Amino acid sequence: MTDIGMLRLAAQRIAGPGMAGPGDAVRWLTAAQAQDHGGALASVALRTTSGSRAAVQAALDAGEIVKSWPMRGTLHLVAAEDLPWLVHLAAPRVVATTTARRAELGLDTKTIEYADQLARDALRGGIVLSRNELLAAWDAAGVSTVGQRGYSLLRHLAMTGVLCLGPGDQQVVLVEEWIPQPRVLDREEALGELALRYFRSHGPATGKDFTRWAHLVAADVRAGLAIARPDLASVTVDGVEYLMDPRTPEALAGCLRRARGVFLLPGFDEFILGYADRGAVVPAEYAARIVPGGNGVFQPTVVSAGRVVGTWKHAGRGARQTVAATPFESFTDAVATAIPRAYAALP
Structure with missing residues (x-):
């Protein structure tokens, strides 16, 4: 029987083996939600492998990792390049769908262009501003x-590639200066790479998971999947196709004992947020317990x-x-005993 949750623990490197450093971990995930710093x-x-929060912050401060709004209009950590x-x-899809909101705030094209130029002037030359x-x-x-208005301007200029958040937490930098060696991919390459990296790091996952x-748009999802599929393994569970890295089952076998254990995950972790359908790991009747009141705070x-x-x-x-x-119901004795140990080991 395919255990989707356990396979995801291995694929996401939660159960192991850990990545060498923070930059490697973020590159593996491609993007990790970062509303809560x-x-x-x-x-x-x-x-x-080090389990060090300080090392992650150091990677941000050094410019190896950055924070921005690359997809879904949501803050993520990504590798700078x-x-x-x-x-x-x-x-661009988010930029297009937020046009009406910018209009409500009085942020017309002229105002945005002026704010863009002001930001470039203020940050040019390696200046970092809070x-x-x-x-x-x-x-x-x-x-x-x-x-x-301020938040909307900042997010818009980030989503149009002008600004991002660099060192610290709320420090703003110019993308063109903070990221001197960006990777350059044409659209087809980008679609294929995004699909491949998602399923390698998040699989087993469905096409709907990737879409969300x-x-x-559906056409881009189909194009990305067509490129990535030859390098992925397919498994069908309850009539639904899941895609993953062919090496994920072997990775799980290598950390099976750990995967069977207890983990305490932060609220916006990709293990929960990385999927449209969380039913494989969260019982449907308890899904609302993770987001009380449906307020978006996980x-x-x-x-x-x-x-x-729980x-x-x-x-x-x-x-x-x-x-x-x-x-959600009751912890087994083994889980109850493991929780304090997992807490003590938290980064």
Whole structure:
């Protein structure tokens, strides 16, 4: 029987073996959601051999990894050299669908072009500004950033390839200067590479999973799958086709004992967010427990043998901080015993 959850633990490098460094882990995933900065650092760190959040932050500060809105209009961590081609491929659809919102905010073409030039002037020459400093520069030049205008301008200029978030958390840089050696792919190459990398790092996954993750139109999904399919393995579960790296079953065999164990994952981890259908790892009747109230804020999860069995949070402060875990039903004795150990080992 194909165990999709366990195979995904291996494919995503959660169960092992870990990647050599943060840049390798992010390149393997291609893009990792990063709305919560601390959680994103932890998600990447737990996929590395060192398990160090500090190492992930150092990779950001050094420019090996960047944060931006390359797909779905959502913040992600990506390898710096991948950002330009990812933005060029996946962001235009989001830019087009947010035209009405920019109009509501009074951000017409003239205003956006002026803000673009102001940002380039302020950042040119390797200057790094905090998000608030950039917004202040726009305000000083007569481009109001009240309400959501500032955020919308920043995100728009990121999705059009001008800006990204570099060192620290909210530090803004010019893409053309911060990423001096971007990879250059034509559209067909980009579609094929994105599909191949997704299924290698997230498989077993379906075409619908890839469509939702990449937020591409159906024709682009078909084109990418056609290019990537010869290098992927196919397995059918309950009449549904899943694609994955042919080496994933062997990878799982090499870390099977670990995969059967307990993991505490941050709230926006790709193990949960990387799929349209999470039913293979999250029982449908408990899916709402991960996103209480459907507010888009995903809770940290307790994973046992490839299945989400509950949620967790930090309890207490400082030296007395510990874990408070809530089961969907009840934790087995083995899981209950493993949770504090998993918490102590968190990046």
